[in-house]
Amino acid sequence: xDQVTQSPEALRLQEGESSSLNCSYTVSGLRGLFWYRQxxxxxxxxxxxxxSAGEEKEKERLKATxxxxxxxxxxxxxxxxxxxxYLCPNRDDKIIFGKGTRLHILP
Amino acid sequence: ETGVxxxxxxxxKTRGQxxxxxxxxxxxxNTVSWYQQALGQGPQFIFQYYREEENGRGNFPPxxxxxxxxxxxxxxxxxxxxxxxxxxxxxxxxxxxxxxxxEQFFGPGTRLTVL
Numbered sequence: 001x002d003q004v005t006q007s008p009e010a011l012r013l014q015e016g017e018s019s020s021l022n023c024s025y026t027v028s029g030l031r032g033l034f035w036y037r038q039x040x041x042x043x044x045x046x047x048x049x050x051x052s053a054g055e056e057k058e059k060e061r062l063k064a065t066x067x068x069x070x071x072x073x074x075x076x077x078x079x080x081x082x083x084x085x086y087l088c089p090n091r092d093d094k095i096i097f098g099k100g101t102r103l104h105i106l107p
Numbered sequence: 108e109t110g111v112x113x114x115x116x117x118x119x120k121t122r123g124q125x126x127x128x129x130x131x132x133x134x135x136x137n138t139v140s141w142y143q144q145a146l147g148q149g150p151q152f153i154f155q156y157y158r159e160e161e162n163g164r165g166n167f168p169p170x171x172x173x174x175x176x177x178x179x180x181x182x183x184x185x186x187x188x189x190x191x192x193x194x195x196x197x198x199x200x201x202x203x204x205x206x207x208x209x210e211q212f213f214g215p216g217t218r219l220t221v222l
Contacts, residue, residue, distance in 0.1 A: 004149075034210055043111070043197050043213030044150070087149055091208055093163065097149030 002027040004090060004098035012104045013078055021073040021101045023088035032091035033071055035064050037084040038100065044087055051091070078105045109134055111200050111214035119220045125186045128217045130198030132179040138162075139181040140211060141173060142197040150197055156181055185219075193221045 003026045013019055023033065032051040036044035048057040050066040057064045061082060063074040071088055085100040112131045120126050132139055138157045142150035152165035156175035170186040179200070185192060195218050199211035 031208070036213075041195070041216070041218070043199070043216050046210045046212065049210055089149075093208070095152055097151070099147065099149050 002090075002094065002096055004088065004096045006086075006088060006098040006101050008101060009099065010102040010104070012106060013075075014106050015079055016077045018074070018076045018078070020075070021086055021103070023071045023073075023098060025069050025071075025090055027090050027092065027094075027096065030069065030090060030092075033066065034089055034091060035062075035071070035073055036087045036089070038087060039084050049091065075103070078103075080105045080107050111198060111212050113196075113198050113214035113217050115217060116215070117218045117220075119222065120188050121222050122188055122190060124188050124221075125184065126188060126219060128183040128185075128196050128198075128219070130181045130183070130200075130214055132181070132198075132200035133212050136200035136202050136212070137179055138201045138203060139175055139179065140199045140201070141181070141183045142199065143167075143192075144195040144197055144216070146194075153183070188221045190221050193219060195219075 005024045007022045035047040038044040048064045053068045055066050061076050065072050083105045085102045087100045089095050089097045111133050114129045140155040141153040144150045153167050155163040159175045172184045174182045195216045197216045198214045201209045201211045203209040
């Protein structure tokens, strides 16, 4: 069964403490992926599209990378406003979301 | 440019009732998708509409149905509501038929509670 697995499920960091979130894919023929952030009770907000292994994208304190079967979202010196759930669905006609990583940045 | 809007924001229904949720696409977008997101879970794809026709469906029963109108706005209808239908319903619009291949822009969602 095709799956998107995100880890950790939840992550609490102090403001300024850098870390990484992980997505792994057991989908056949991964054609890239998206990263979204979702605030509680709101719709996901688009961050990045990664199309192929080796690609990297950056936006402010966020940097997304992609290997053949995994993607990482690196958060450098996070701020409290980076607190959200991060989602990484595959880029395919059968789009699959994982449960997300709930990130909480403490001031 | 107007983003994706959804109505109502919240809704409470009882088991067995029917509900209609509404979505207005972002300007210039011709494809609408609907998702169900249970608490603590990621969104699950319900179906997609392109040019007023259903064009892709997830693992949801026929009591979940939809419409897309000429102005690209959309409705999600759910008949015979069950307790497990309680969730946040998300509408997303995009510019391409191949919805899974292009970024989508989500609305704020409708929180449905079934009692």
